[in-house]
Amino acid sequence: MRVAILGLGSVGRGVASMLARKGLGITVTGIADSKSGVCDPAGIDIAAVLEKKAKTGLCGDPAVTARAIAEGGEYDVLVEVTPTDVETGEPALTHIRAALAMGKHVVTSNKGPMALYFRDLTALAEEHGVQLRYEATVCGAIPIIQTIQHGLAGNTVHAVYGVMNGTCNYILTRMADEGLTYDQALAEARELGYAEADPTFDVKGIDTALKLVILANTIWNNGVTLKDVECTGIDLLTAEALTLAGSQNSTIRLIGEVVPEMGLLRVSPRILPKKHPLVVRDTLNAVTVVTDMAGAITEVGKGAGSVETASAVIGDLLFIKNCHVKGH
């Protein structure tokens, strides 16, 4: 099976290097970053491309664009892992639409287009009889989409809730453990590379809200968008609040929850007993799916990271390879 990778940031590099190392029967025929690209229908030397990217900042020829690869490359699956834009979903949206319209499968880690245009994109994929898979958009390495779509197939899902942002979880863990203020814990998370220079996206709960929108649409195809999410972040929490919760053998976590029967789509800091399965430490994620037959299922794992997210992307790729590409 041939794939083209658009985006060579942390996730793209993770995917490319794991494909090169593991020999999963997948040939990379196109790679592009934001400024350059490289194509070879016979298969790209991934190690050489990654080395060039590290040295020069470019992965290939500046004359070759991501869009040109998406629209004209020889591939079976487009791997769209460019940075997320929550306002427009671009440039990923254009790449994904182009590939689907040409009858190509798509695997993406990009929350922007999936949260903004979920119904449009899944309808487009269906229209052209191809797969659009997005496991990496929600909770990194945790195979929550596969669990819902396949493992729990036939169940009625009543609710989903969980810790879906590692940055917030790290900050809250440190505030509870060491009595740090929010600002101190955030500074530490920045130093360790867990928080961006502008942490708004994470700490205001927007990142969690996007994941909720994607999960809600996956399960109920209910067309909800970011505007429908009631969203409160963790940036106004005090160290004293964590101490007060601790005095009751509880702690605080940023929880995203979808309960359609109650009309609930909410991100908010919540009090949970310390022994609760969703009380995970540091940058871990945890998500619970409540169903009619299976009861409650909780999955815990790493929510971010280059190789961890690559795990989700590669899982999607192999699902397509095994189930949807003739002759593999």
Place this chain on the structure above:
Amino acid sequence: MKIEVKDAPGQLVAALRPISDAGGNIMAVIHEWDPTLRPKTRIVQVVLDLPEERLDGLITTLKAAGVTILRLGEERLLLKRSVIMIGHLMHTDLSDTVGQIDRTGYAEVVEMHMTMPGIAQRSSALLTISATNRTHMDEAVKILRTVAKKKDLLLVEPLEEVA
């Protein structure tokens, strides 16, 4: 609750055991003797503390054990929930915030722990609310949400799970 048990050895214990099994805390057992009663029966009043969600299960078990429940006093049910409020609690009239819950008649703030790190800084308080049942508790928390929004306070609620 008021129950009717047979006047025979071991019958009272058999009636009380399901309450303990359901996680109930028996606070008082009062025997009532009534000459108008059917012969060979006794009326017993049991005061107990039990999480509301376990009540239906207990009733089923008691009925299956042949115990007749004569009356169930819901006002005895106690439900507690703790929330945390963060913000300028004193400057936004804390007694009014608490009063809005207490005035409902069905819920009240029974405990409060507060920390105020500095005059200009936001304070944090843990409020424990007691209510007679779940609906009333939800109503009380709804009032707090409205107050918090109006007074620009952050309300941190416990995670109530859908089971």
